[in-house]
Amino acid sequence: MADTDLSKQDAVTDTVVAREPTVVVDDVHIVYRVHGAGSGKGSATSALSRIISRKRASGVREVHAVKGISFTAYKGEAIGLIGSNGSGKSTMLAAIAGLLPTEKGGIYTNGQPSLLGVNAALMNELSGERNVVLGCLAMGMSPAQVRARYQEIVEFSGINDKGDFISLPMRTYSSGMGARLRFSIAAAKTHDVLLIDEALATGDQAFQQRSKKRIEELRGEAGTVFLVSHDNNSIREVCERTIWIEAGELVMDGPTEEVVGRYERGERP
Amino acid sequence: MSTVSEPVSLSAPRGADAGLTPQQLAAKYGLAVSGARPGLFAYTKQLWARRHFIWAFATARLVAQYTDAKLGQLWQVVTPLLNCGVFYLVFGIILQNKNGFPPNTYIAWLCVGVFIFQFTQNAVQSGTRAISDNLGLIRALHFPRASLPIAFTVIQLQQLLISTVVLVVTVLAAGIAPGRTWLLIVPALLLQTLFNTGISLIMARIGAKTSDISQLIPFVMRAWMFLSGVMFSIQDQVHRWPKYVQVICEINPASVYMNLLRHAFAPIIYNKHLPVHQSLPPHQWTYGIAWAVGIFVIGYVFFWKAEEEYGRG
Numbered sequence: 001m002a003d004t005d006l007s008k009q010d011a012v013t014d015t016v017v018a019r020e021p022t023v024v025v026d027d028v029h030i031v032y033r034v035h036g037a038g039s040g041k042g043s044a045t046s047a048l049s050r051i052i053s054r055k056r057a058s059g060v061r062e063v064h065a066v067k068g069i070s071f072t073a074y075k076g077e078a079i080g081l082i083g084s085n086g087s088g089k090s091t092m093l094a095a096i097a098g099l100l101p102t103e104k105g106g107i108y109t110n111g112q113p114s115l116l117g118v119n120a121a122l123m124n125e126l127s128g129e130r131n132v133v134l135g136c137l138a139m140g141m142s143p144a145q146v147r148a149r150y151q152e153i154v155e156f157s158g159i160n161d162k163g164d165f166i167s168l169p170m171r172t173y174s175s176g177m178g179a180r181l182r183f184s185i186a187a188a189k190t191h192d193v194l195l196i197d198e199a200l201a202t203g204d205q206a207f208q209q210r211s212k213k214r215i216e217e218l219r220g221e222a223g224t225v226f227l228v229s230h231d232n233n234s235i236r237e238v239c240e241r242t243i244w245i246e247a248g249e250l251v252m253d254g255p256t257e258e259v260v261g262r263y264e265r266g267e268r269p
Numbered sequence: 270m271s272t273v274s275e276p277v278s279l280s281a282p283r284g285a286d287a288g289l290t291p292q293q294l295a296a297k298y299g300l301a302v303s304g305a306r307p308g309l310f311a312y313t314k315q316l317w318a319r320r321h322f323i324w325a326f327a328t329a330r331l332v333a334q335y336t337d338a339k340l341g342q343l344w345q346v347v348t349p350l351l352n353c354g355v356f357y358l359v360f361g362i363i364l365q366n367k368n369g370f371p372p373n374t375y376i377a378w379l380c381v382g383v384f385i386f387q388f389t390q391n392a393v394q395s396g397t398r399a400i401s402d403n404l405g406l407i408r409a410l411h412f413p414r415a416s417l418p419i420a421f422t423v424i425q426l427q428q429l430l431i432s433t434v435v436l437v438v439t440v441l442a443a444g445i446a447p448g449r450t451w452l453l454i455v456p457a458l459l460l461q462t463l464f465n466t467g468i469s470l471i472m473a474r475i476g477a478k479t480s481d482i483s484q485l486i487p488f489v490m491r492a493w494m495f496l497s498g499v500m501f502s503i504q505d506q507v508h509r510w511p512k513y514v515q516v517i518c519e520i521n522p523a524s525v526y527m528n529l530l531r532h533a534f535a536p537i538i539y540n541k542h543l544p545v546h547q548s549l550p551p552h553q554w555t556y557g558i559a560w561a562v563g564i565f566v567i568g569y570v571f572f573w574k575a576e577e578e579y580g581r582g
Contacts, residue, residue, distance in 0.1 A: 018284035021298055026291035071280045072291060098304020099408050101577060107303040108295035112411060120405035121326075125333035134329050137322040138410055169336070241279050253280055 022193055022224040023073040023096055023113065028105035030066040030088075030095055030248075065091040067248040068105070073193075078225040080239035080256060082232070082263055088248040089228045093195045096226065110223065111192035114139070119182050128159055128166040128173070128181055135185035149188050156214070157184035158207060180207050187214050194222040198229050212237075232260050306576045316413040323416050327423035345428050346435050349387055353380045353439075360500040369505055371545055374538050377443040378547075381531045382499045384432045386523055388425055389465055390490050395421040396469030397476035397483050400579050407580035414579045415572050418473040422466045429458070436534065445535045453533035461526040463561040467568030474572050477579055497523040504548050519550045522560040528553050 066088045073079055081089045094100045097113050121138035122131045132153050136146040157180045159165045159173075170178060196215070215238065219225045227238055235242060235256060242259040244252040252259050252269055262269065282289050289297065307315065335341045356379055361367040367375035399418040400407065407414060433454075441447070476482050496518075497503070503524065507515050518524060528549060532539055539549050 018282065018286040021282070021294055021300065024291045024295040024300055026295070070291060072282065072294065094408060096303060098411070099580060101304065106292070106295075108291075108300035109303040110298065110300050113303065114411060115409055117409055120403075120409040123329055123333045125336040126329055130329060130332075134322075134325050137319075137325050138406075138412065140319070140322075140412065143321050255279070 019074040020110075021072050022075050022077075022110040023226075024106075024108040025069060025071050025073075025092075025096065026106045026108070027068050027070050028066055028092075028095060028107060029064070029068055029103040030091055030100055031103040032063040032065055032091075034061045034063060065248055066095065069245065069248075069250045070105075071243060071250065071253055073224050073226070075223045077241055078219055078227065078239040080235035080242040080260075081226060081228045081245060082230075082235060082242060082260065083245040083251075087245045089245055090197055091248075092245065093197055093226060093228055096193070097195055109193060113193035113195055113226075114189075114191040116186050116194060116196045116218075117182070122170065122182065122185075124171040125169055127169055129154075131170055131181070132166075132185055135182075136188060139186075139189045141189060153184045153188050156187075156210065157181045176204060183211055187211070187218060190218060190221040192223045194218055194225045196225065196227045196229075198231075232264060235260060304577055306573070309570070309573060312413055312415075312573055312576065316415055316419075319412050319416050322412065323420045323423060326416070327420045327427065330420070331424050331427055342431075345431050349384055349432055350435065352387075353383050356383060356500040364501070366501050369502055369545060370547065371537055371540070371543050373443050374445065374535055377440045377445055377535045378531055378538055379500055380436055380439045381534050382527045384429065384436055385461070385527045385530050386494055386497065386499045388429045388461060389468070389523055389526070390494070391425045391428070392422055392465035392469045393472050393490060394483075394486055395425065396472035397486055399469065399473040400477035401480055401483075404580060414576055415470060415569070418469040418572070419466055422462065422469050425465065426458075426462055433458075440534050443535075445537055448536060450533050450536045454530065457526065457529040457533055457557065460529075460557045460561040463565045464522060464526070467561075467564035467566070470568035470572040471564070474575050477575070493523060497521055497527065499523075499527070502547055504550065519552075520556050522556070522564075524550075525553050525556045525560060529557050 069088075069092065081092060083089050091100065093115065095102060096107055096109065097115050098107070098109070099115070121135050123134070126134070129150075132150060133146055136149065136153075137143070141149070154160060154166055157177075159177060159181055165173070165177070170181070173181070212234075215225075219238070225238070227235060229235055239256050242252075242254070242256040242263075243250065244259050244263050246268075252262065281287070282294055286294060286297070294300075306312075335344055340347070353376075357376055361375050361379065370378060396418045399421050400414065403417055406417075472482075472486075498518075503518050507518050510518075532549060532553075537543070538547050540546050
């Protein structure tokens with residue numbers, strides 16, 4: 001009797017049980033400061049007079065990229081971020097990763113969220129194999145982990161399918177080959193909170209299939225996934241929840257079908 | 270089911286957490302502020318964990334630097350040698366500076382000075398640009414930002430070690446035999462490396478905030494070079510100057526490290542029994558150690574203090 005009672009109770013409370021938050025974004029404002037974008041004259045004398053008169057503001061313009069966004073992400077969720085160009089999606093992602101300081105408000109995370117991407121750490125003059133090692137180390141892997149993963153990364157990228165290309169400098173690769181290798185390196189590491197910025201559509205058909213599968217795996221291993229993309233189909237495939245951002249403000253936060261549907265029809269709530 | 274289609278409900282805490290503010294929720298589950306600056310000890314630990322990255326990054330940069338040049342890595346040695354050649358012509362032969370030295374030793378004295386000063390000069394210059402030239406890296410990946418200025422110092426050190434081979438050949442060619450003082454080369458270079466790392470960290474933070482500084486640096490460095498006695502002996506002139514200038518010249522870190530290494534490479538230049546010789550200012554090792562430790566500690570803390578601000582546009 002007692003057993004059945006308990007299981008009944010479980011079934012009832014299951015839908016309202018407390019979930020574990022992984023990312024809490026609390027009324028966040030982000031401001032970029034751009035130097036040298038002022039409309040004032042750029043001549044040396046005017047610059048000098050500005051320095052002397054300590055009028056600093058005319059050369060610096062502030063861009064208020066994110067204006068008071070709040071949401072909470074929970075363990076096991078995959079969340080899509082959509083919105084038109086320049087709406088602040090990527091900025092939001094960088095702020096969650098802790099790479100951009102917030103002007104106001106706070107972002108609290110479980111562990112260290114990481115952006116999927118190592119492009120900036122790689123060097124075109126170096127061979128593919130050196131870049132694999134460098135990229136992995138840049139993501140914080142130990143040399144032993146790099147050795148263990150190296151073969152897997154090269155095979156996944158398919159760089160060596162048509163001969164020994166991995167020992168050639170990366171500048172000799174075609175743009176597709178380079179993109180494939182970069183994705184393979186970036187996807188080699190698992191993260192608590194994974195942030196993906198339009199990384200899905202790289203390489204040829206076969207590689208796209210493989211990378212989609214890999215992202216599914218990463219999703220399984222990661223606590224929470226954020227995906228920024230203009231490809232609504234990949235958002236639909238990967239995410240069950242979607243946040244719509246426009247001009248730095250949160251327009252809508254809900255189930256993907258509903259939000260993406262209204263986004264495509266241009267119906268702002 | 271109807272609650273699911275309510276747009277806001279996906280964010281709101283449920284069950285036992287219902288009604289908590291975001292901050293209370295974050296505190297309850299022990300979430301940390303994203304991108305917050307770690308404590309000095311934790312920072313050092315993170316930095317140590319990244320030592321392999323620092324080394325790989327430095328080596329990769331060094332290799333990538335000369336891939337376009339046909340002579341490749343050779344330029345690392347040829348460029349300072351050409352500098353030495355010009356200085357020898359102007360200061361040694363035309364201005365007759367070499368007369369104040371034991372015979373045939375001026376060239377060794379000059380080359381050691383040029384290479385050693387260039388080590389610090391490069392550390393300052395690359396430190397200034399360490400953050401601003403790598404914004405892409407900083408905005409994409411997480412790592413203790415001090416990795417960058419330190420990696421650039423490692424690049425300079427690797428270049429210097431290549432140059433040291435050339436230096437040894439030059440010194441031997443000048444007829445100076447290897448002696449016990451050569452053992453002092455290693456600790457002297459270590460001290461200078463520590464000093465350079467510190468100054469590179471300081472310049473990195475300044476350069477990250479004020480990009481104009483990189484325009485000023487070449488001028489400052491040239492002034493420092495002439496005032497440190499790289500191609501002429503300050504010691505020959507210093508007795509004619511006011512006391513405070515003498516003190517400044519004695520403790521000037523660039524002179525200190527040049528003196529330490531010149532003495533280590535070619536002690537004969539400072540041999541008091543020779544009719545013509547150079548004099549060594551007192552307490553150079555003490556100053557060398559003090560500068561190295563002092564600047565490194567100051568630079569490290571100074572850089573760490575702004576850790577969370579690097580990468581802001």
